[in-house]
Every structure is written in structure tokens, then in C-alpha cells.
Amino acid sequence: MTAAGVVLLQSGVLDLLFAPFYWVLGLWSVFMDWLAAVTGLELLQYGFMHRAILVGICIGVMAPLIGTFLVHRQLALIGDALAHTGFAGVAVGLFANAVFDLGVSPYLTAVVVAMIAALCIELISEVTDAYNDVSMAIVLSTGFALGTTLISINAGGLAVGVNQFLFGNLSTVSAENAAILLALFAVIVGVVALTRNQLLYVTFDETAAAVSGIPVRWYNRVMVMLTAMVVVGAMQIMGVILVAAMLVVPVAGATQVSRSFTESLWVSVLLAELAVLLGIGVAYYGEATAGGVIVLVAVGIYIVAVALGKLKQRLGDETTASVGAITADDTEAD
Amino acid sequence: MTPEHHSGTGPVIALDGVTFGYTTTPVVEDITLRIDPGEYVAVVGPNGSGKSTLMRLMLGLLDPDAGEARLFGEPATEFDDGDRIGYVAQHASASKEMPITVREVVKMGRFPHVGFGRLSQADWGVVDDAIETVGMTGFADRRVTQLSGGQRQRAFIARALAGEADLLVLDEPTVGVDVESVAAFYDLLGALNEDGITVLLIEHDLGAVTEHADRVVCLNREVYFDGATDAFVESDALGRAFGTAANLLGGEQ
DSSP states (O other): OOHHHHHHHHHHHHHHHHHHHHHHHHHHHHHHHHHHHHHOOGGGGSHHHHHHHHHHHHHHHHHHHHHHHHHTTTOTTHHHHHHHHHHHHHHHHHHHHHHHOOOOOHHHHHHHHHHHHHHHHHHHHHHHOOOHHHHHHHHHHHHHHHHHHHHHHTHHHHHHHHHHHHHOOGGGOOHHHHHHHHHHHHHHHHHHHHHHHHHHHHHHOHHHHHHTTOOHHHHHHHHHHHHHHHHHHHHHHHOTTTHHHHHHHHHHHHHHHOSSHHHHHHHHHHHHHHHHHHHHHHHHHHTOOHHHHHHHHHHHHHHHHHHHHHHHHHTTSSOHHHHOOOOGGGOOOO | OOOOOOOOOSOSEEEEEEEEOSSSSOSEEEEEEEEOTTOEEEEEOOTTSSHHHHHHHHTTSSOOSEEEEEETTEEGGGOOOGGGEEEEOSSOSSOTTOOOBHHHHHHGGGHHHHTTSOOOHHHHHHHHHHHHHTTOGGGTTSBGGGSOHHHHHHHHHHHHHHTTOSEEEEESTTTTOOHHHHHHHHHHHHHHHHTTOEEEEEOSBHHHHHHHOSEEEEEESEEEEEEEHHHHHHSSHHHHHHSSOOOGGGOBO
């Protein structure tokens, strides 16, 4: 089979796979048109904003969903490392398109490269016994080096296209990219819903999880691969440089005010949605870069959450002192 | 609450000539011992003596370089009935800020039973019973990170009880726990052991060990003593294993 034949076959299979997501996009646009008519808001009248808002809402769910597990495993910076490898993946896609005229979405190549890089982070740690931050630093540098090298080889054709991936852009969220994001969203939410018990146990107490029979290594790999998907998905709006913030900042805010893990998951999604929707609105009317505004709003919300958390503590809502001590008499085993 | 213990009369843990090292130098060497159902065994030894490594070998988390480790009759590394074991460490690996309640921690004990599913009403009943057993009912909705060290360890024991574990493995569980809570903690362990749960305690506090455990294994790369606690107190194993005259009544080493 010729290279052109392979590409045609791939695009046929991909069209079939993505058909349900294009259908959802169509429904969403109808809803947005109706909302625009009801509210009269200008930003809801454009097709590119319909897609940007949908992508933003999905990011607001999946980033804190995965970020909650990462932050509490002290892996907050893994998003940064994978974003840089996602950038390498975009460069690979742009390079392949420029040289071989393949017509593959750079986001698809970014997903593939970032997932391979995610596995490399785990494998480097497992094989060398290095700390995770060492393997993250190695993968981050390698990803960025690969990206910049590919761009420099074919500078004239690629430099313009790369900017939107570095800084994100509301207006460049194409229907194809939105469909890819919806597919990633479905996979991420589905996998977390299915494996939430195991992910929680591994996050809270890795050794106890291993003793209870959970294959910890496999779940660590699942977690970093899901992270890679989130990062590449969020890159469209947030850009490579700021994408990690959505994994961390809403979760950090939710941690300050939540009493339980379940509550912190819901609160972090709520805070992320607030940041994304406010950020997109401000960016549109202020003609600013969406990624930057979203992160600034998220940080603002985080500061408010910290203040609220401290206030709760000061009011004695739930402090160690008020818990008191347990004595032997309290036990019922005997 | 008394967990429904699995039947079985064979040894819970059986090590036969087990040797293991992270490098070419063995951390534990030629260890042979057997722990039977219902025993209360403490493993003691100086820092770096291989206690935690031995525990990991017993639980199948490490593969011996030589010899064989068996757990409930199966090769330890192939053992897949995780609900039979409750594990309590010095502290969980999660970040200190993780917002998680006592109830959420204890429900993890049911995860080996429910797999990918949700906890049923009956599962939640077992969780609440376990919390009640360790005297934490009033604290079930508290964040674990805001409890004292002793209270936190009780939550982890409740997690093991919720799993209806036959074997409770505790790795230096009272490090950083206040004196009053330590006493209550050991009372709870003793009561659970009387209910039929096998207790394996990795401990640095020799005073606590001699006061509570029925049997002591004294380790420093190899086994220096394995027998009844009274005999251990009378023996010179401690001095040989620790390399100095150690004081059993002094508590911490």
C-alpha cells in the first residue's frame, strides 16, 4: 500500500471514530446560537467561540480531575514536562506535514508524542531509581530540544504555526481540534470514573495499595498517560507555557476550602470552570491572550480560597485542638 | 465489631532461607521463620537492620534473591488476595495537605472487595463498624491531616479492619505518636489479636514490644533471636544484634 493510501485509510477510520464528536459539536453550536439569541451576547455569535467555550468547559473538568491526583502525589510539575513534550509533538506534526505533505493534525501527533514521553517519565524512574523530578526534567528538556530542533530545521514554514501552540489561541480551535478534545475528554473521564478507587488508593498510600493487590506501576502509567492527554487537549487554548497551571491552581484552591477528597474534586472543577469561562470572556472583550487571562483569574480565585481557608481555621471550624485526644476507653474492640 | 476471618490453619507467613540485597551486599540473609494464625509477633532490630526490607519480602513487595517467601501458603509475590492483609505504615505517602476524611480512608479497605464498582450499603456498614471499633465514630468526617498521630494510626487500622484482614502488618506505627495515644493504640492491637487477627509489628520501641508482643524476632541482617518475649528479655540477643548493651525498659532505641 502506498503512503497516500495509508493516509486515506487513516483519515477514513478517523472520520468514522470522530463522527459522534462532530455530532456533539453540531448540537453544541445549535445550543450556543439559541443562547446568543436569548442573551444577546456578542461572543456567543461566532462559531470559533462556540468551539472555544466547549473546549474550555471540557478543560475545566478534565484538568482538575487529573490534577487532584497529581497534586496530592506531589507531581504538580509533571504537567509542565508533558506540555513541553506536547510542543515537540506539535513540531513533529508540523514538520511531517511540511516535508511529507501528510495532512495530519499536529494535535494528534502531540497526543502520541506526549503519551510516549509520559511513559518515559515512569520508565526512567523505574529503571534508574531516580526521583520523579529528575525524570521529569530529562523528559521536559528533551521534548523542548526536539521541538526547537525540528522548527529550526524548517524555520520558514513552521515558525508562524508554532506561536499558537506556545501561547494558545481561542480563534484557532478548529472543528477537527475540538472533536479531538472531545474524544480525549471522553477517554479521560471514562477511565477516571472506572478506576477512581484504585487511583485514590495509590494516591493516598502507595505501599498499602500495593499490599492490597493493586498493580501500582500500571496505575502510575495510566495516570501519566491521562495527564499527557489533558495537557495536549488544554494546549489549544492555554498554550504550552501555561497549560500546567490548570492542573494545579484550581486543585490547590480547592484543597484550602474542602473537607473531603470528593468535595475537593467537585470544588476544583467548579473553580476551574469559573476561571475558564471568566477568562475566555475577559480575553474576548479585552482582546488579550486567553491562556494568560485564564491563569490570572485562576490565581485570583486561588488567593480568595486561601483567605477563606485561613478564615475557616481562625473561626475554629475544624482544628486539631478541637478534635481532642482519644483514650483507650474510647475503643470498642475490647 | 469482629471481622469475618478467613479459615485456614497453615502458616500466615513462611520464609525459608530468604536472602535479599538492593546491591550485591545482602540486607537480609538466610532468614527462615514461620508466623502462624493468631500470633502477635514483633520484629525488632537497630536502624538499617533490614526490618522494613524483611516486611516487604514477607508481603511480596520484593522478590528474594534466594530462598522462598510464602504468604497464606502461596508464593508471596504471586499472592493476589490483598483483602486478607491490612497494612499500617508510619505515615501515608500522600501530601500533608490532602483533604481526605477518616471515612474516605477507611473505605479504601473495601476496595479489594469491590474492585471497579461502588461500595454497597453493606460495604458502608462494614466501614462504619470498623470506625466504631477503633473509637473514631465521632471523627469519621474529620480530615485525616488534622488528626493527631495516634488518631491517624487508628484510622489506618480501621481501614485494615474494613478489609476484614486476617493479618495486620504495622511498620513502626507509633513513630511521632504521643505517649497516651501509644498506650491506647497497643490496647487496641491487643484486643484485635484476641479476636483472632494475626499481628506482625515492625517496631523500634523495645519497651512496647516486650510489653505487648507474644513473640519477638530480633534481626540485624540475620535472625539473632526468634522466640517468646519472656525468653527474649532474658537472652543476650539484643546486645549481640544491636552491638551495644541495650536497655529494654528504656523505650526508644
